Amino acid sequence: MRGDRLFITVMLGPALIILALFYLWPMVENLRVSFTDLTLLRLRVGGQWIGLANYEEFITSPETGRLMMNTFIWLTAISVAVRLLLGLAIALIVNTPLVRHLRLATLARIAILVPWATPPVVAIIIWRWLLEAPNGALNSVLLALGLIDTPIAFLADLRTVWPSVIAIVVWNTVPLIALSLLASLQAVPADLYEAAELDGATRSAKFWHITLPFLKPTIVVLGLTSVFWTFNNFVYVWLATGAGPGTFTNVLATEIYIRSFVDFRLGYGAAIGIVMALIMAVFGYFYFRMIGRRQIEEVL
Amino acid sequence: MIFKHLTACLGIGARGVIGALMVGAALLPGVAQAADPVTLTFRFNDPEQKEMRAALDAFEKANPGIKVNLERMAWKDARDQFLREAAVGETPDVVHIAFVWAKEMGEAGALAPLDALIKAKPPGKGLSDFIAMDLATGKNGKVYALPWTTDTWAMVYRTDLLDQAGVKTLPTTWDDLRQASRDVHAKTGKTGFGFPAGSASSGSLWFLANYNWWSNGKALIVEKDKTFSVGVDKADVVGTMNYFKSYLDNGDTPKSMLGVSDWADPVIIRGLADGTIAIGIMPPASFREAINAYTAANPGKAAPFKSGPVPKGTTVGTSHLGGRMLGISATSKHPEEAWKLVQFLNDPSIFTGAYKSQFPAQRSLLQSVDFGPELKGFAEQLTHARTWGPYAEGPYAMGSMWNLTGRAFGAALSGQTSVDAAAGDLLTQIGKLNAGR
Amino acid sequence: MTLTSAPLNRDPDVTSHWHRRMFGRPGRLFEPLLILAGLLAILFALVYPMVFILLGSFKTQGGLLASATAFTWANYITLFTGGFGRFLVNSLVICVAATALSTLVSVNAAYVFSRFRFRGKGLIFGSVLFGQMFPWIVLVNPLFILLTQAGFTNSYTGMIFCYTAISIPFSVYMLTGYLATVPRELDEAALIDGASRYQVVWRIVFPVLMPGIVSTATYAFMLCWTEYLFALAFLTKPAVQTLPIGLYQLFGDDRADWGAVMAASVVTTIPTLLLFLPLQARLSSGLTAGAVK
Structure with a gap:
């Protein structure tokens, strides 16, 4: 229908034009730069075409293994897993009849909002102070409780630096998960539980067979969206540890920053960016294969 | 047809499309270009x-x-x-x-x-x-x-802590400094030399390492007949790394300093102000902050601070x-x-x-x-400070050297890698910078 | 009040059932205690960092450097006489405009994705979502060049479009999901009554979709409010700079006014909190409607 076609164009056009300009064009430009030796000092004149040299250097670099490990395992996998588990725990606790009965749920939901309303830059500053040694609040508490004898430099000690960074990320991002899961929990039909109780189901059985399956779609969506956000995130690691001690917490996004804006090698930084986008695209492909396909088919 | 439309947009060029797109938004306030x-x-x-x-x-x-x-x-x-x-x-x-x-x-x-x-x-x-x-x-x-x-940077001291530790004269060599720091820690339990040992890209170790090399008559980058090269060998780097590492290993500089890269970090300024750190190294503006913090907390009291040249600072000129x-x-x-x-x-x-x-x-x-x-x-130190000279003139990018040095020292000091490996790696990486430009 | 109208507290059956359980059976008191302890621990961990900042913002040097801890407004005075109010206004203008624009554009796009079949739809939808998967940091330079050529660095307009672009992918994704829960019969009935497609979108679908729109807009707002990479590069004049940049600048290299940093953190966080409070009950129920589907 001609009318529909016009309608589709008008409705879809603005979004696509904005995305084309602010995403597609810079992405294409970035792809081009990744094949050059462009530096920040020569941004005006432009770089020389060097083919795949940047990619080759990145792939063969001895650093790359650890960068991948840090980005995949520590920054992304563990932090997303902790976030989901903690978010689930918060949602379950807030949703218990006891908490509802005592009318604490609203208070809890307001409290959950606090970290979310805190911009990451602020969150990191606060946590750096809390984790500081020897006077930071956490050290003071642990010392007072007798759990440790000497203060721990949480963001400097190889044993604690990753858990600390993850703690910051989780604190700042768990509210989204907790509130979403809380909303889903409230949508679980009460008669399902009643029926199960009549059958004599234990509480853990009810959790595993009713609650969890009901939450699963939300968990999967939240988990995967969180993966995208976290994988590409540069701010947490950069401002919390500066990728240190040494290069211990360096991740792909901070490596891009160091290469592009410390070493001025824009071409090399661009190549890492392309590799990251490809990794996420592959990931995204499986994402849609696994859960998105059903959703897309139903939705579209 | 959407694609046709899209390619058409891109074809017009970014400027035209943005311009067209923003006609409606033109009424929004921007910066007035008077x-x-x-x-x-x-x-x-x-x-x-x-x-x-x-x-x-x-x-x-x-x-x-x-x-x-x-x-x-x-x-x-x-x-x-x-x-x-x-x-x-x-x-x-x-x-x-x-x-x-x-x-x-x-x-x-x-x-x-x-x-x-x-x-x-x-x-x-x-x-x-x-x-x-x-x-x-x-x-x-x-x-x-x-x-x-x-x-330039100079050493700063809490005179009261030095007195308690029996340190009579301000250190003039790296060994004196080492000893003074050890004495303070042993006698007062406080931090001796509270230097920022963190490895961020613009961290302070860069300066400390260079001061140390300079005082030994070496430099990371040297020039001879307009040819620039790396002027330290692995032994020099290992020596300097071990020197600073010994502070952390002995505990007179707490390990928490590994998380502090900035010379003006509140940990250091506060430490000096409240007397938990006896010795520091920093630019004058940061030192003034520490003095101000002390005066704010102890109104009316004379600030127990002194500044002095960096080790061998006035003999061979070892600050930047x-x-x-x-x-x-x-x-x-x-x-x-x-x-x-x-x-x-x-x-x-x-x-x-x-x-x-x-x-x-x-x-x-x-x-x-x-x-x-x-x-x-x-x-006193300012009259003896030296410029970066070959560092800035040569083909080695300062920012990259700064970053690499901070990373390598951070790796060595924190135990991420051995001192030996970190030193070797640093020299390899710095060497590559010459080829890269 | 919106907060108390949440469906949470209204389940007399469950409540009385638990009442019996809690107080009717001896020996099971440890469980409620455990739950309450867990709840308190969680609430404390979530809120304490912000309380720390709030208290610090009323002390000289944030209480970090000086041991003097008398209450003072000085940090806030320093902050606002130093022009921080300007950053707050800029952030509000840019984020509200970008949120409105992105939500508007996304509702339209989502409606098309949800209601029409056309060639290349899957590909276009996939490409829109791809925007979520790209590290922004590599976009800084190309975007900077683009914006400069168009004369849109240091302008509200450039930043608004930039933020619109970064919030579109997620917004379209969420809204398409929400729209699937709005019955198509609604559209069709209106069309039969002689309404145009545009009227259907704005008069029929929009009101029904409101909770979804509110929650999507909140996400978009948060994204803009906390963004600092683009703002750092594209906004260099204090007249247009946003809060995260103003905050970031308070850390000098040789010295920093930590009291002002804390006050600035509070000023940066409070508006979002105020924005959330009236929305939160709606937000949490609207949030997953799309995803759960």
Whole structure:
């Protein structure tokens, strides 16, 4: 229908034009730069075409293994897993009849909002102070409780630096998960539980067979969206540890920053960016294969 | 058809499409680009924004045809932001830069050569009165920036803690310093030498490592007949790493310092102010912060602080001559007015009024600065400070060396890798920088 | 009040059932205690960092450097006489405009994705979502060049479009999901009554979709409010700079006013909190409607 076609164009056009300009064009430009030796000092004149040299250097670099490990395992996998588990725990606790009965749920939901309303830059500053040694609040508490004898430099000690960074990320991002899961929990039909109780189901059985399956779609969506956000995130690691001690917490996004804006090698930084986008695209492909396909088919 | 539409959009070119797209948004407020007389933008990165604004108001009054907008960029981002802007010609007119940026920015075409302006209206008491002109001059002999302020690092001490520890004289060698730090820790339980041992890209270890090499007559980058090379060997690097590592291993510098990269980190400033750190190393502005913090907490009491030269500082000159310059952007439309502003900013009254945290880079003014008793060590050290010389002139990018050195030392000091491996890795990486440019 | 109208507290059956359980059976008291302890621990961990900042913002140097801890407004005075109010206004203008624009554009796009079949739809939908998967940091330079050429650095307009672009992918994704829960019969009935497609979208679907729109807009707002990479590069004049940049600048290299940093953190966080409070009950129920489907 001609009318529909016009309608589709008008409705879809603005979004696509904005995305084309602010995403597609810079992405294409970035792809081009990744094949050059462009530096920040020569941004005006432009770089020389060097083919795949940047990619080759990145792939063969001895650093790359650890960068991948840090980005995949520590920054992304563990932090997303902790976030989901903690978010689930918060949602379950807030949703218990006891908490509802005592009318604490609203208070809890307001409290959950606090970290979310805190911009990451602020969150990191606060946590750096809390984790500081020897006077930071956490050290003071642990010392007072007798759990440790000497203060721990949480963001400097190889044993604690990753858990600390993850703690910051989780604190700042768990509210989204907790509130979403809380909303889903409230949508679980009460008669399902009643029926199960009549059958004599234990509480853990009810959790595993009713609650969890009901939450699963939300968990999967939240988990995967969180993966995208976290994988590409540069701010947490950069401002919390500066990728240190040494290069211990360096991740792909901070490596891009160091290469592009410390070493001025824009071409090399661009190549890492392309590799990251490809990794996420592959990931995204499986994402849609696994859960998105059903959703897309139903939705579209 | 959507695709056709899209390709059509891209075909028109970014400028046209954005323009069309933003017709509707044009009513939204933006920055007014006032056309009346001449508007200069001055990017000033230090905290004295209010004081500087007041000075600029005076400048505007004296020069009715010129208006100056003040803006600020965090030092960490100032360098790459200006290069980015210069590439597209969207720059402030007068920029505040670090000593070591002038050459590269000039040679990259981002800063305008000042020779003609200097010749027409020489600044202050003439160019020869300005220190560090070597860093302001490009390979082609052109002057790209005017040194504005200078400082260097010096050692700072809590005299009360030194007294308690029985340290009678201020350390003059690295071994003295090592011993003093150990004594303080052993006798008072406090931190001895509280140096920032973190490995961020712009961390402090870079300075400490170089001071140490310089005092041994070495340098990371050396020049001979215009050929630049790495001037330290693995043993030198290992030696320096082990020296600083021994503080952490012995505990007179707490391991928590590995998480502190910034010389002005509150951990250090507070430590000095509340007497949990006895010895520090920093620029004068940070030392003043510590003194101020002490005075605020202990009103009426004399601050128990002293500054002194860095180890071997006055014999072989082992601190860096740091400072800021003023440059005029190559794409400034008003270089003459900008030069007028630069000259105004070099007036003696600026350094006694709006901008007191730094010392003037003019020899004649520097002599008359009243450093006060606490900053005596800085005054002494300043006359012996050395410029980066070959570091800035050679093919090795300063920012990259700074980053690599911080990373390697951080790796060694934190135990991420062995000292040996970290030292070897550092030299390999620095070596690659020469090939890379 | 919106907060108490949440469906949480209204389940007399469950409540009384638990009441019996809690108080009717001896020996099971440890469980409620455990739940309450867990709840308190969680609430404390979530809120304490912000309380720390709030208290610090009323002390000289944030209480970090000086041991003097007398109450003072000085940090806030320093902050606002130093022009921080400007950043707050800029952030509000840019984020509200970008949120409105992105939500508007996304509702339209989502409606098309949800209601029409056309060639290349899957590909276009996939490409829109791809925007979520790209590290923004590599976009800084190309975008800077683009914006400069168009004369849109240091302008509200450029930043608004930039933020619109970064919030579109997620917004479209969420809204398409929400729209699937709005019955198509609604559209069809209106069309039969003679309404145009545009009228259907704005008069029929929009009101029904409101909770979804509110929650999507909140996400978009948060994204803009906390963004600092682009703002750092694209906004250099204090007249247009946003809160995260103003905050970031308070850390000098040689010294920093920690009291002002804390006050600035509070000023940066409070508006979002105020924005959330009236929305939160709606937000949490609207949030997953799309995803759960």
